[in-house]
Amino acid sequence: MRRGWKHFLFIKLPLWFILASICLVTLLKWVPVRYTPVMLMRAYQFRSESGYRSEQEWVPLENISPELIKAVILAEDQRYWSHNGFDWDEMEIMWKAHRQEGARLRGCSTISQQTAKNVFTFGSPTLIRKGLEAWWTILIELIWGKERILEVYLNVAEMGKGIFGAELAAQEYYGIPASQLDSPQAVALAVCLPHPLKSNPIVPAPEDRRRRVEMVIENSLN
Numbered sequence: 569m570r571r572g573w574k575h576f577l578f579i580k581l582p583l584w585f586i587l588a589s590i591c592l593v594t595l596l597k598w599v600p601v602r603y604t605p606v607m608l609m610r611a612y613q614f615r616s617e618s619g620y621r622s623e624q625e626w627v628p629l630e631n632i633s634p635e636l637i638k639a640v641i642l643a644e645d646q647r648y649w650s651h652n653g654f655d656w657d658e659m660e661i662m663w664k665a666h667r668q669e670g671a672r673l674r675g676c677s678t679i680s681q682q683t684a685k686n687v688f689t690f691g692s693p694t695l696i697r698k699g700l701e702a703w704w705t706i707l708i709e710l711i712w713g714k715e716r717i718l719e720v721y722l723n724v725a726e727m728g729k730g731i732f733g734a735e736l737a738a739q740e741y742y743g744i745p746a747s748q749l750d751s752p753q754a755v756a757l758a759v760c761l762p763h764p765l766k767s768n769p770i771v772p773a774p775e776d777r778r779r780r781v782e783m784v785i786e787n788s789l790n
Contacts, residue, residue: 593707596687597716600626604724605690607732614729624732625739629719632734633749637718639758642783645679648718653680653709654702681705683721722746726764727757741769755783 607622614620684704727737734746756769
């Protein structure tokens, strides 16, 4: 009896999880991701607010402004097109700064990791979640590829209270579709991504203004 329980727990269950996760990621390579655990978590978080709704409007990548794509990569993951889902160079830079200068350890999550976290986890700050995030990151890098990861990320990323995805954000903040975002608007949205519930692209916080100016300057040089 005990041997059968161990066989199920350590052999069958992990194999089922691996197979199911591969099937799910393969399916979502083609099917739009319209609801995520993060959306569910926010719905519970703001359940006492009568007017709150988690909303999203899916659009294909070609219907998202190239300026927004460029701004998001510049703000979130400048090595996006060259890494395999994990930015080991950035991790090394962060670790050296911590050891040599006492700099605070910070997150070095790539767009791939953020997509995996948003789509497949509730984002809880635990080692188990980080381990699952790494597994899902490997899968989407292998099965989806870079363009699909970027497409999903730009459609599910939180961009305000109850606002998910570039299309809805563009409509809510600027009254235009995501395909028509210009460079300043794209930069304003991109700099709000790390703190979507605290930042606002229309009335940015001082630190957001600084990042926005830096990004506009760097954007103009590329």
